[in-house]
Structures are given as C-alpha cells and as structure tokens.
Amino acid sequence: xxxxxxxxxxxxxxxxxxxxxxxxxxxxxxxxxxxxxxxxxxxxxxxxxxxxxxxxxxxxxxxxxxxxxxxxxxxxxxxxxxxxxxxxxxxxxxxxxxxxxxxxxxxxxxxxxxxxxxxxxxxxxxxxxxxxxxxxxxxxxxxxxxxxxxxxxxxxxxxxxxxxxxxxxxxxxxxxxxxxxxxxxxxxxxxxxxxxxxxxxxxxxxxxxxxxxxxxxxxxxxxxxxxxxxxxxxxxxxxxxxxxxxxxxxxxxxxxxxxxxxxxxxxxxxxxxxxxxxxxxxxxxxxxxxxxxxxxxxxxxxxxxxxxxxxxxxxxxxxxxxxxxxxxxxxxxxxxxxxxxxxxxxxxxxxxxxxxxxxxxxxxxxxxxxxxxxxxxxxxxxxxxxxxxxxxxxxxxxxxxxxxxxxxxxxxxxxxxxxxxxxxxxxxxxxxxxxxxxxxxxxxxxxxxxxxxxxxxxxxxxxxxxxxxxxxxxxxxxxxxxxxxxxxxxxxxxxxxxxxxxxxxxxxxxxxxxxxxxxxxxxxxxxxxxxxxxxxxxxxxxxxxxxxxxxxxxxxxxxxxxxxxxxxxxxxxxxxxxxxxxxxxxxxxxxxx
Numbered sequence: 001x002x003x004x005x006x007x008x009x010x011x012x013x014x015x016x017x018x019x020x021x022x023x024x025x026x027x028x029x030x031x032x033x034x035x036x037x038x039x040x041x042x043x044x045x046x047x048x049x050x051x052x053x054x055x056x057x058x059x060x061x062x063x064x065x066x067x068x069x070x071x072x073x074x075x076x077x078x079x080x081x082x083x084x085x086x087x088x089x090x091x092x093x094x095x096x097x098x099x100x101x102x103x104x105x106x107x108x109x110x111x112x113x114x115x116x117x118x119x120x121x122x123x124x125x126x127x128x129x130x131x132x133x134x135x136x137x138x139x140x141x142x143x144x145x146x147x148x149x150x151x152x153x154x155x156x157x158x159x160x161x162x163x164x165x166x167x168x169x170x171x172x173x174x175x176x177x178x179x180x181x182x183x184x185x186x187x188x189x190x191x192x193x194x195x196x197x198x199x200x201x202x203x204x205x206x207x208x209x210x211x212x213x214x215x216x217x218x219x220x221x222x223x224x225x226x227x228x229x230x231x232x233x234x235x236x237x238x239x240x241x242x243x244x245x246x247x248x249x250x251x252x253x254x255x256x257x258x259x260x261x262x263x264x265x266x267x268x269x270x271x272x273x274x275x276x277x278x279x280x281x282x283x284x285x286x287x288x289x290x291x292x293x294x295x296x297x298x299x300x301x302x303x304x305x306x307x308x309x310x311x312x313x314x315x316x317x318x319x320x321x322x323x324x325x326x327x328x329x330x331x332x333x334x335x336x337x338x339x340x341x342x343x344x345x346x347x348x349x350x351x352x353x354x355x356x357x358x359x360x361x362x363x364x365x366x367x368x369x370x371x372x373x374x375x376x377x378x379x380x381x382x383x384x385x386x387x388x389x390x391x392x393x394x395x396x397x398x399x400x401x402x403x404x405x406x407x408x409x410x411x412x413x414x415x416x417x418x419x420x421x422x423x424x425x426x427x428x429x430x431x432x433x434x435x436x437x438x439x440x441x442x443x444x445x446x447x448x449x450x451x452x453x454x455x456x457x458x459x460x461x462x463x464x465x466x467x468x469x470x471x472x473x474x475x476x477x478x479x480x481x482x483x484x485x486x487x488x489x490x491x492x493x494x495x496x497x498x499x500x501x502x503x504x505x506x507x508x509x510x511x512x513x514x515x516x517x518x519x520x521x522x523x524x525x526x527x528x529x530x531x532x533x534x535x536x537x538x539x540x541x542x543x544x545x546x547x548x549x550x551x552x553x554x555x556x557x558x559x560x561x562x563x564x565x566x567x568x569x570x571x572x573x574x575x576x577x578x579x580x581x582x583x584x585x586x587x588x589x590x591x592x593x
Contacts, residue, residue, distance in 0.1 A: 054299025055122055064115040065297075071108035072293070075101050076286040085568050087146060087279055089575035095150055098143040105136060123299060128292040135285045142282060145275040151259045152268060284321065291317065291530075300535035309533045316529030318371070323522030327562055329360065330516055331569050332509035340509035341499065343446055349507065361450035362413035368456055369406025375399040398463060402456060409452035443503045454492040461485030473540060476547035477532045484525030491517040524558040
C-alpha cells in the first residue's frame with residue numbers, strides 16, 4: 001500500500017482517536033447530570049445474585065456494550081498483536097497495521113462513551129475507564145513514534161543514496177579493490193539464493209567470514225553482487241514511487257521538513273528507546289485494560305472484596321503470561337538469549353549484551369523469589385488489624401516457600417557457586433595422572449537444568465488442589481488450576497529428562513514437545529486462577545453454573561490463544577524474511593550504482 005495512503009489513514013486515525021474525547025468533554029458521567037435528565041431505570045435479567053446491579057445484568061442498550069467489547073477485542077487481541085510483530089520485524093506494513101488498530105480502537109472508544117452517556121454509572125470511580133484512556137494515549141504515542149522513525153529511516157535512505165551518487169576518489173577505489181581481491185574466492189548469491197538464512201543478522205545476509213582487516217575495510221562498502229534482475233528493479237522502483245507519491249502531499253512535506261529537524265541525536269535515541277519499550281509492553285497493557293474491563297462489566301471487586309479479586313487477577317495473570325513465555329521459548333523466541341532450549345550463543349555471535357542475559361531458569365527463580373518476598377507482607381492485607389487466621393498463615397507459608405525456592409534456584413544458576421561445589425575434586429587436577437579428557441566438563445554443563453521453578457509450582461498446585469474453600473464450587477475450581485500447575489511441573493520434568501539424556505548441541509531451538517504441554521497447563525491454569533476469586537464464584541453459583549462449565553470454556557479458550565500466538569510468531573518470521581530480501585536488494589543496487 002502506498003505510504004501516502006498510509007499517511008492519510010494516520011491523520012484520519014488520530015482525528016478519530018480524539019473524537020471520543022470531544023463527545024465526553026465536560027461530562028464525566030451521568031452522576032453529574034440533573035435528575036430530570038436521568039434515563040428510566042433499566043430492565044434487568046432475573047437472577048438471585050445479591051450484589052449491586054452491574055453492566056452484565058443491565059439489558060438497557062446492551063447492543064452498544066456488545067459492540068464495544070467486540071471492537072476492543074478485535075483491536076487489542078487481533079490487530080494490535082499483528083502490529084507489534086510487524087513493528088519488531090521493522091516491516092513496511094507495521095504503520096498500516098498500527099493505524100488500523102487506532103481506527104478500530106477509536107470506534108470502540110466512541111461506542112463506549114455513547115454507552116456511558118445512555119446508562120447510569122453502575123460502577124462508580126472504576127479503574128477501567130482511567131486505565132483505558134491512559135493506555136490509549138500510550139498506544140497513540142507509540143504509533144506517532146513509529147511514524148517519526150519511518151521518516152527518519154527515509155531521510156537516512158536519501159542521505160545514503162546521495163552519498164552513493166558522489167564521485168569516488170582513486171584512493172577509495174584502490175581500497176575497494178583490495179577488499180574485492182581478499183574476497184575473490186567467495187561467490188555471492190542473490191536471486192539464485194535458496195532462501196535459507198534470510199532472517200535478519202543471519203549468515204547469508206551478513207556476508208561470509210573474513211579476516212579482521214578485511215572486515216574493518218569492508219564496513220565502508222556493500223558486498224559485490226552480480227547484476228540484478230527485472231524483479232529486483234521493480235522492488236526499488238516501487239519504493240521510489242512511494243516516496244514520489246508522498247512528496248506530492250502537504251502533510252508529507254511538513255513532516256519531512258520538521259521531523260529531521262527535531263528528531264536528531266539524543267532526542268532520536270530517546271524516541272527509539274521509548275518506542276522499543278512500548279513495543280514490548282503494549283500487549284501487557286492491553287491485557288490489563290481487558291482484565292479491568294471484565295471486573296467493571298461483571299461488577300465484582302467492590303469494597304473490601306477488591307483485595308481478593310486483585311490477588312487472583314494479578315497471580316493468575318502472571319501464570320498466564322508465564323505460559324505464553326513458555327510457548328514462545330518452544331517456538332524459538334529468545335534463542336539468542338539461550339532460552340529456547342538451545343546452547344547459549346557466545347558474545348561473538350549475538351553480542352555482549354545478549355550474551356550477558358541470565359538463563360531462563362535464573363529469571364524464573366528470580367520472579368518466584370520476588371513474588372515470595374513481596375507477598376509475605378500482603379497476605380493479611382484484606383484483614384489488616386484483625387486477628388490472624390489459619391488460612392492467613394497457610395498463605396504466608398506458601399509465600400515463604402516461594403521466597404526460599406526462588407532463592408535456591410538463583411543460587412543453583414550461579415556458575416561461581418557451581419565451581420565452588422566442584423572444589424573437592426577439581427583441586428586434585430594438577431596431581432592427576434589421567435588424560436585431560438577426564439577433566440572435561442560434562443555435556444550437561446552446557447545447558448541449565450534447574451528443577452526448582454517446576455518444583456515450587458508443583459507444590460503450589462498440590463496445595464491448592466486440596467485447599468478448603470467456602471463452597472464446593474470454589475473448591476473444585478481451585479482444584480482445577482492446582483491440577484493444571486501439577487501438569488506443568490510434570491511436563492517440565494519430562495523436558496529435563498529428555499535434555500539430560502541428549503543435551504542440546506546447537507544454537508537452534510530444540511523444541512522439546514513436552515513444553516507445549518507445559519505452556520498449555522500454565523495458560524489454562526492462569527485463566528482458571530483468575531476465575532476462582534470469590535465474587536466470580538458467587539456469580540457462577542447464582543446462575544447455577546458448575547465447575548465443568550468454567551473448565552471446558554477455559555480449555556477451549558486456551559487452545560485458541562496458543563494457536564493465535566503461534567500464528568503471530570510465524571507472521572513475525574515472515575516479515576523479517578520479507579524485509580531482509582528488500583533490504584538486500586537495496587544495498588546491492590547501491591553497490592552497483
């Protein structure tokens with residue numbers, strides 16, 4: 001799609017994003033309206049739930065609420081994840097997807113504002129509206145920073161083209177010839193490439209291995225390539241046509257003139273840092289908005305019940321994202337960190353920063369320790385000032401288990417500690433008459449096998465499976481997510497057994513099949529954990545719903561989420577390869593100019 005059309009969509013999207021603000025301006029809600037303007041009391045669906053009326057039970061203008069929910073789910077759970085994946089891949093389609101998200105989100109906001117105007121405030125001072133507006137502004141800033149980055153990339157591209165068009169001195173040509181002579185045995189491939197390794201930073205894109213002296217000289221010149229074909233010309237001409245179309249728009253001229261003037265140096269670095277940070281966090285922010293929406297829509301978490309609801313939502317949300325992380329590791333995400341059940345690449349391959357990232361098991365142990373350390377002081381928060389009960393002590397004991405288990409897991413991951421543990425035998429190495437091969441570290445040392453995170457979650461699941469609750473339904477739901485966590489721990493144990501028998505030897509992801517089960521159990525267990533709060537259980541009981549209802553719905557929803565997550569990572573891989581081919585063609589054309 002031409003970028004001029006994308007720019008038009010951007011302007012329209014930003015204006016549409018501001019439309020709900022205009023509609024809502026000056027009217028916080030109907031609680032500030034005169035009583036004569038108050039709409040008639042809405043009809044409600046009959047139920048025996050003794051809580052105050054909620055938006056769930058309000059049938060007045062329910063169609064608007066359903067439309068608001070549908071648009072927000074499409075925007076935040078379908079369009080936005082695609083935009084994030086394309087943005088991480090630096091795809092040319094990322095801006096279009098981001099603007100599409102802004103349009104969908106703006107319509108959802110507009111319908112939500114209209115619904116608020118037509119119905120009474122059934123959840124006063126709720127957090128969903130505040131969080132929703134804050135995240136909307138963050139998302140809008142994210143898209144704007146992406147637009148700034150796109151213009152800066154175009155400006156840099158123009159500068160490179162102008163530099164390539166300048167005459168080359170004889171000294172530079174002589175230096176270039178020395179590089180070519182040094183690389184004469186290397187035969188470059190382009191249109192006849194098999195396609196393998198087209199990912200960013202891969203060998204086929206970064207060039208063949210060469211000596212350090214040639215490497216330093218060659219940084220000034222693209223690698224030589226053979227004459228490109230007509231389809232390669234089409235790629236370059238299409239990009240030039242897009243830029244030419246943009247020059248004909250007044251908005252483009254304004255942005256092209258002003259963005260390079262202000263987005264330079266440290267300012268551009270700050271913009272890029274913020275953009276990348278939001279890239280990694282915006283999906284979690286969207287999850288936060290959706291979760292607070294379910295609380296307000298269901299009318300749960302009122303008064304002192306907010307502590308129970310908040311605890312279940314936070315803890316369940318952590319396990320939900322832990323499951324997505326586990327699924328991502330199986331798919332190959334974070335392979336450059338050594339988190340994809342692969343051998344951790346050295347700094348010569350992935351760089352110093354990525355090589356310094358701790359292992360996935362250390363990160364898991366740290367999160368477990370942090371949860372235990374913080375939750376020790378929060379378990380009695382709902383009954384602050386009252387006497388401690390046996391249930392309070394049980395919860396604090398679980399937190400202490402997390403604290404100790406996480407601390408032990410981090411200690412095990414320390415190479416220095418493991419080296420000290422070998423002192424009793426390693427100190428005999430000098431006087432040993434045996435061959436050097438006997439002192440080589442075992443193959444299992446190359447890979448982290450830390451059972452502590454799985455053990456802690458196994459014990460948590462076992463405890464929760466037998467944890468007494470106020471009702472039979474609540475006990476059964478707690479048993480469901482407890483059993484799911486036990487299933488995760490068993491699947492993780494299978495993973496370690498497989499990798500201990502045959503440790504990974506490659507930088508590529510090994511993808512143990514048991515990790516799919518681990519991810520499934522964590523995601524399903526996290527969702528069920530969220531559902532097990534007291535208010536949600538009371539609502540289920542009021543509608544005569546049993547534990548099998550929540551179990552089947554959660555399992556189906558989990559399978560759908562995992563399928564969609566797999567598609568998203570595949571989209572990212574496709575975008576990286578696509579942009580790698582186009583970038584390869586542009587650089588080759590510059591070398592032949």
